[in-house]
Amino acid sequence: MDLAGCSPHVLRRQYLGRYPCIGIRIFGSINNRESQSQSDRISREASRRQQQTSKPTAIAINSKPQIIYHDPVITRPTFFLSYQTLKMVIYSFYIFDRHTECIYSRSWLPPPSQQQQQQQQQQQQLPSSSDPSSQSHPPPAPTSYNHPTAIPSTKSSSDNAKLIFGTVFSLRNMVRKLGGDDDAFISFRTAQYKLHYYETASNLRLVMLTDISTLSMRNVLHQIYINLWVEYVVKNPLSPVEHKGGEGVRNEMFEMGLDQFVRGLM
Amino acid sequence: MTIFSLIIINKAGGLIYNRSFHEGGLSKISTNDYLVLAGTFHGVHAITARLNPLPTNNRLSSSGTRPDPPSGLEILESENFRMQCFTTLTGIKFLLFSDTTQTNVDTIIRRVYEMYTDYVMKNPFYQLEMPVRCDLFERKLLSYIREMNSR
Numbered sequence: 109m110d111l112a113g114c115s116p117h118v119l120r121r122q123y124l125g126r127y128p129c130i131g132i133r134i135f136g137s138i139n140n141r142e143s144q145s146q147s148d149r150i151s152r153e154a155s156r157r158q159q160q161t162s163k164p165t166a167i168a169i170n171s172k173p174q175i176i177y178h179d180p181v182i183t184r185p186t187f188f189l190s191y192q193t194l195k196m197v198i199y200s201f202y203i204f205d206r207h208t209e210c211i212y213s214r215s216w217l218p219p220p221s222q223q224q225q226q227q228q229q230q231q232q233q234l235p236s237s238s239d240p241s242s243q244s245h246p247p248p249a250p251t252s253y254n255h256p257t258a259i260p261s262t263k264s265s266s267d268n269a270k271l272i273f274g275t276v277f278s279l280r281n282m283v284r285k286l287g288g289d290d291d292a293f294i295s296f297r298t299a300q301y302k303l304h305y306y307e308t309a310s311n312l313r314l315v316m317l318t319d320i321s322t323l324s325m326r327n328v329l330h331q332i333y334i335n336l337w338v339e340y341v342v343k344n345p346l347s348p349v350e351h352k353g354g355e356g357v358r359n360e361m362f363e364m365g366l367d368q369f370v371r372g373l374m
Numbered sequence: 375m376t377i378f379s380l381i382i383i384n385k386a387g388g389l390i391y392n393r394s395f396h397e398g399g400l401s402k403i404s405t406n407d408y409l410v411l412a413g414t415f416h417g418v419h420a421i422t423a424r425l426n427p428l429p430t431n432n433r434l435s436s437s438g439t440r441p442d443p444p445s446g447l448e449i450l451e452s453e454n455f456r457m458q459c460f461t462t463l464t465g466i467k468f469l470l471f472s473d474t475t476q477t478n479v480d481t482i483i484r485r486v487y488e489m490y491t492d493y494v495m496k497n498p499f500y501q502l503e504m505p506v507r508c509d510l511f512e513r514k515l516l517s518y519i520r521e522m523n524s525r
Contacts, residue, residue, distance in 0.1 A: 271425055275422055281414075286471070287400060287453070287454035291453050291455075292452060292453045294451045296422070298447055299442070301425070303425075
């Protein structure tokens, strides 16, 4: 499946009705061979005349140029989506299985800068410096700041996944209680981020964290389920039925497809 | 555009006010369930404030002001309704349930907060953190929401 080629089509189908400001331009061979040669002739003649005379307006009137959209390089129609209206920032993505376990998580956040890491380390050191036991130890060498990945990040990410699952699970139950059994929790927003939720019939839960200006990502999560999860995880003969500990989910095709899809949106 | 109901939760997570304005908007649940719901939401709200994926800096900015602390859940959307949560500086939460097309919820929820300060907090018989039983608040709120719903 050509995902890079498919995402604009998918997006076009999903968003065309909603956002009228999205323009779709179709470039392709609209004209046939005859008109092509004709247009070539016209343009050649026009350029010849342009060289001869210094009055381009007169030429335009005389030659009656036709408006022909033709690009010899692109043979099939291509769709150009203006992403300005869809511009969004995606922070992270989580998949939870029906046993409430986080079987996949992915973050697109840039790693914390060195300055911020130093601040964090200084904050961690501050309380410890007050107790006398730490006085005997020499302070850590400044070279330790240069490590790009901090160790506690892995621990906090699994904690984060648990917190996210708890939140989403409680809110889903709350929504079902208030809105009826057919109601579905879609998203919530705080002042800093927005969380999108999609649950499949098999109780697989997909969660995405984005910035607050992003519109509904339900379609996007649905597309991830259909085009990536079903294609590369469910249909994979080597993947187990239950993905305990994320087994079978972290395959190359799924990860690459997801990364491409999300980066295409951003 | 319809406003379904209003819930007020005190700073300890207890339900102190609950009023439905529209029949058929939300399914009817017992008062006990409402109490559970208020407590659950209070906890979830605290978690959502901590889930902020962006790094926060607590340093003072150049103008000498500290940035706002991370806020908890503000708007919840589902297929059938939309819920807006307004947290006051003292930690009281106003939850306004409306249909998904409702606009100006910010203004409405602030007006409700004003009414609360005027008719509940200024009532000499009202005990803090206790359920709201103020006749004037009830009357003013009902007439205001009725006016909003009839638009």
